[in-house]
Amino acid sequence: MKxxxxxxxxxxxKGKSEVRKLMYATRDDGSYASVNSEGWExxxxxxxxxxxxxxxxxxxxxxxxxxxxLSPIPYFMQKCLMELPVLARHMGKWQWQIKRHFKPAVxxxxxxxxxxxxxxxxxxxxxxxxxxxx
Amino acid sequence: xHPFQHRQHAHCESGxxxxxxxxxxxxxxxxxxxxxxxxxxxxxxxFVKVNGxxxxxxxxxxxxxxxxxxQRLGIKxxxxxxxxxxxxxxxxxxxxxxxxxxxxxxxxxYLDYLPDAFRFxxxxxxxxxxGKQGEQYLVSDPVLSEPSVIGYDALADARFAKGFxxxxxxxxxxxxxxxxxxxxxxxxxxxxQTCFFMSxxxxxxxxxxxxSLLARRIExxxxxxxxxxxxxxxxxxxxxxxxxxxxxxxxxFLYAAFLQEASLYTNHQQLGKLSERYTAIGDQxxxxxxxxxxxxxxxxxxxxxxxxxxxxxxxxxxKEKKFFRDLKQVKW
Numbered sequence: 351m352k353x354x355x356x357x358x359x360x361x362x363x364k365g366k367s368e369v370r371k372l373m374y375a376t377r378d379d380g381s382y383a384s385v386n387s388e389g390w391e392x393x394x395x396x397x398x399x400x401x402x403x404x405x406x407x408x409x410x411x412x413x414x415x416x417x418x419x420l421s422p423i424p425y426f427m428q429k430c431l432m433e434l435p436v437l438a439r440h441m442g443k444w445q446w447q448i449k450r451h452f453k454p455a456v457x458x459x460x461x462x463x464x465x466x467x468x469x470x471x472x473x474x475x476x477x478x479x480x481x482x483x484x
Numbered sequence: 485x486h487p488f489q490h491r492q493h494a495h496c497e498s499g500x501x502x503x504x505x506x507x508x509x510x511x512x513x514x515x516x517x518x519x520x521x522x523x524x525x526x527x528x529x530x531f532v533k534v535n536g537x538x539x540x541x542x543x544x545x546x547x548x549x550x551x552x553x554x555q556r557l558g559i560k561x562x563x564x565x566x567x568x569x570x571x572x573x574x575x576x577x578x579x580x581x582x583x584x585x586x587x588x589x590x591x592x593x594y595l596d597y598l599p600d601a602f603r604f605x606x607x608x609x610x611x612x613x614x615g616k617q618g619e620q621y622l623v624s625d626p627v628l629s630e631p632s633v634i635g636y637d638a639l640a641d642a643r644f645a646k647g648f649x650x651x652x653x654x655x656x657x658x659x660x661x662x663x664x665x666x667x668x669x670x671x672x673x674x675x676x677q678t679c680f681f682m683s684x685x686x687x688x689x690x691x692x693x694x695x696s697l698l699a700r701r702i703e704x705x706x707x708x709x710x711x712x713x714x715x716x717x718x719x720x721x722x723x724x725x726x727x728x729x730x731x732x733x734x735x736x737f738l739y740a741a742f743l744q745e746a747s748l749y750t751n752h753q754q755l756g757k758l759s760e761r762y763t764a765i766g767d768q769x770x771x772x773x774x775x776x777x778x779x780x781x782x783x784x785x786x787x788x789x790x791x792x793x794x795x796x797x798x799x800x801x802x803k804e805k806k807f808f809r810d811l812k813q814v815k816w
Contacts, residue, residue, distance in 0.1 A: 374741045
């Protein structure tokens, strides 16, 4: 890549172009130099696509919570961009235990300390957690 | 001790390594740190999924570059891991009280000074904390042009991010540097190790062979997965290759820059020629990303474009294979 080929495709999505990252490119004589770049349409598209997928997934979980098929736990897990193994590590529990808490009936009976722990991990209040989707 | 100087670099770990060594009076560039630390790599693990997407990497595993560079240059370092955030933060405070800048591994999700676009769960980011102002820690994040600040809680969370890999509060610092350092042997050792990692793994998921593996997988994508999955899988390869901290072309330009600098340092013509060749391979990676993005954008699963993309990647795989064979045979 030559210096004049370093793309400067600005992308305002979620502050992406605030990072003017460093790229390595060659001068006319072939020697390397570092150049700042605002981004490249190719990776801008990939970034945007990944976020949009996360938002779509979240909307799907939200529908399930509102329909009473899932507890609020998977919603906030997805909202924090977490996966089941990560949430299980945060909670100090097995994955199957967390999965049980996805069931609205099990969630309704969860003791206060566990709810507190969840709300701390998700950085929300207990009220927000238990009232979500009602 | 003079104040810590923040410099922006392309990649977090080679950048942290260069900044920490420069602070200790060793004049080393980022490409040099990347090359000596044998940072270039390729790996594709179809069965290790993040958010349901198969993992691809263009670099060696985290923590490796700093360790190898300091080892090869005879620099004494100290690395520590912790079981509790309080201990990890206390050890950091103690080092800062002695004016020692501290390198550490952190989870990107909790680094609130970064724009939201980058804040996914990625637990192998490197940064330097070089001071404290009131309750705020002064951060030198090599991918940013300016230094940043972060609060105690966010930093503690980042250092104890959960998932894979887990940083466990890992911190590293330079203890002692030799009076003279010679890069020549370190360059040779770094190159030799890179050739070994790229050419010799006996499993198909690592090294140059993994590029062909990914190419064959891509050909299968439209047969096996939904259009949405196909698009996300390709998008993930693009992100690993270009999004942040690679210097472009999945670290290929960074490594070519290293070979060029090494050629000048050791006065070795052949390395200069190889640098040019690797730059051309980097350009091919850029073209590959461009084609992949076009497929993502069209959201199509027409077989012709996937076959074409796969062929592009097979060609890159062949070229990298030959390249590392020739690099291995360089006579010193």
